[in-house]
Amino acid sequence: MTILTIILSLLVALEFFYIMYLETFATSSKTTSRVFNMGKEELERSSVQTLFKNQGIYNGLIGLGLIYAIFFSSAQLEIVRLLLIYIILVALYGSLTSNKKIILTQGGLAILALISSFF
Incomplete structure (x- = not known):
């Protein structure tokens, strides 16, 4: 894997750890309210x-899976x-069913990382 793909994939993992933090530990915070466009109540x-x-646990495990694939897996590129x-x-599903921006906000870095993995 190229350095660019590794960096982008690590950023995706960090994004998912941040989502996990919001959903699991800061569930009713102002930031979570703003990010998910939901009232504090x-x-x-x-x-x-x-x-x-x-849901936060799932997102954290996705981040963990990326970290594992990048640093420990013998099938690094395949798992990433x-x-x-x-x-x-x-x-894509979220953008079709919830908010069109999700494809960019949640999927944008992943799209760039995937594209970079082919070069």
Whole structure:
């Protein structure tokens, strides 16, 4: 893998760790409210907090998977590409069902990283 792909993939991992932080540890913060365009009252609901925390764990594991693939895997490129494609598909689904910006905000770096992995 090129240095560019590694850097972009690490940035994607950091992005997913940040999303995990917002969803799991700062569930009802002002920042989470702004990022997810939800009122603080909504974010403080027990059911929403449970859903966010669960989703946050998934996002953290995606970040962890990228870190593992980059630094420890013998199939580095294959696993990184697989995770990047997964991220892009989830972002595409989110842009179709929730907010059109998601393809860029959640998938933009992943798209760039995936493209760079072919050069």
